[in-house]
Amino acid sequence: MLKADAFEAHLAVAKKNGPSPLYVLTGDEPLLVMELQDQLRAMVQIHGHTEREIMMHEKGFDWSVLMNAGQTMSLFGDKRYVELRIPTGKPGRDGSDAIKQFCSQIQTQISAKDPVDTVTCIFLPRVDFQTQKSAWFSALDEAAVAVKIDPIERSLLPSWIAARLKKQNQQVEAGEFGQRALQFMSNQVEGNLIAAHQEIQKLGLLYPDGVLTEENIRDAVLNVARYDVFQLTESLLAGDLARFNRMVDGLQGEGEPLVLILWTVTEEVRLLNRLRQGLDRGDNLQMMMKMNRIWGNKERLIPQAMQRLSTDRLQKALLVVGGLDKQSKGLQLNKGSGPILEKLPSDPWDGLRMLGRLFV
Numbered sequence: 001m002l003k004a005d006a007f008e009a010h011l012a013v014a015k016k017n018g019p020s021p022l023y024v025l026t027g028d029e030p031l032l033v034m035e036l037q038d039q040l041r042a043m044v045q046i047h048g049h050t051e052r053e054i055m056m057h058e059k060g061f062d063w064s065v066l067m068n069a070g071q072t073m074s075l076f077g078d079k080r081y082v083e084l085r086i087p088t089g090k091p092g093r094d095g096s097d098a099i100k101q102f103c104s105q106i107q108t109q110i111s112a113k114d115p116v117d118t119v120t121c122i123f124l125p126r127v128d129f130q131t132q133k134s135a136w137f138s139a140l141d142e143a144a145v146a147v148k149i150d151p152i153e154r155s156l157l158p159s160w161i162a163a164r165l166k167k168q169n170q171q172v173e174a175g176e177f178g179q180r181a182l183q184f185m186s187n188q189v190e191g192n193l194i195a196a197h198q199e200i201q202k203l204g205l206l207y208p209d210g211v212l213t214e215e216n217i218r219d220a221v222l223n224v225a226r227y228d229v230f231q232l233t234e235s236l237l238a239g240d241l242a243r244f245n246r247m248v249d250g251l252q253g254e255g256e257p258l259v260l261i262l263w264t265v266t267e268e269v270r271l272l273n274r275l276r277q278g279l280d281r282g283d284n285l286q287m288m289m290k291m292n293r294i295w296g297n298k299e300r301l302i303p304q305a306m307q308r309l310s311t312d313r314l315q316k317a318l319l320v321v322g323g324l325d326k327q328s329k330g331l332q333l334n335k336g337s338g339p340i341l342e343k344l345p346s347d348p349w350d351g352l353r354m355l356g357r358l359f360v
Contacts, residue, residue, distance in 0.1 A: 027149025
């Protein structure tokens with residue numbers, strides 16, 4: 001699969017040479033998906049694909065509609081652009097067979113160098129490793145221009161913002177003040193790229209081209225960050241206490257259920273304990289991560305965490321999450337339950353912040 005930047009290069013070539021008959025865009029970040037989608041639409045329109053048809057895969061979807069999309073004539077004789085959205089990323093048995101057959105048709109069309117009268121684009125959420133190995137997705141990957149749209153990692157967010165500012169002829173101050181301004185803006189928009197895009201556009205409206213000061217950015221940018229529990233566990237693995245506490249504050253303010261948050265954190269702590277015990281026995285960490293289906297950012301963060309976290313510290317973390325789970329359900333901790341549990345604050349949200357300190 002192509003990365004997003006490689007796909008932009010493909011689109012530049014396709015503007016001159018014409019589109020491919022089949023595209024696949026997979027990703028969970030709405031802003032980035034929408035932007036590439038708009039670029040693809042603009043490219044196919046250049047080549048006369050002005051009639052657009054949208055299909056949504058849902059219960060009872062008729063897969064013959066996809067099979068016939070490239071074979072039926074347009075009502076007005078225009079070239080067509082067909083979008084198929086599969087929100088769940090699971091086409092089912094009938095859909096899997098239909099997709100493989102459709103890809104076979106596309107391969108035949110490409111081999112015969114037939115004119116591309118219909119361009120089809122299939123939209124999927126982020127596909128996991130198991131789905132990538134499925135027969136239907138492998139057929140798509142082979143027949144289509146398939147694009148993997150990765151989210152912007154937290155560490156790359158300041159440079160992403162700087163690049164977006166540059167496109168509208170703005171930049172932050174050089175040196176420490178500029179980096180601090182980018183970091184502030186990253187904190188304010190983390191987990192919400194659409195809002196980040198809007199805040200960047202707002203800076204373009206409020207201030208002229210050129211250099212933006214830290215004061216300019218602090219005055220203009222709202223706190224529109226959005227967090228989820230998976231980002232919370234990533235901050236634990238990274239040992240980033242400031243970010244962890246900021247996320248706890250955000251999740252508490254948004255009214256996220258504490259029980260769900262603690263369940264997710266507890267599962268992460270248990271996993272880390274299993275990996276730590278395996279390492280202490282001399283097991284290979286990469287093999288253990290593969291067995292536990294660890295991939296993405298965690299594949300990079302867990303080895304770092306294992307170097308930082310001892311068996312004793314992870315055992316303490318396991319005790320803390322057990323105590324917090326009881327507190328969140330309105331249960332009292334037993335007297336004499338141990339020094340670390342006796343230090344737990346009465347508010348489990350504060351106890352969650354205490355947990356974060358064990359991972360630094």
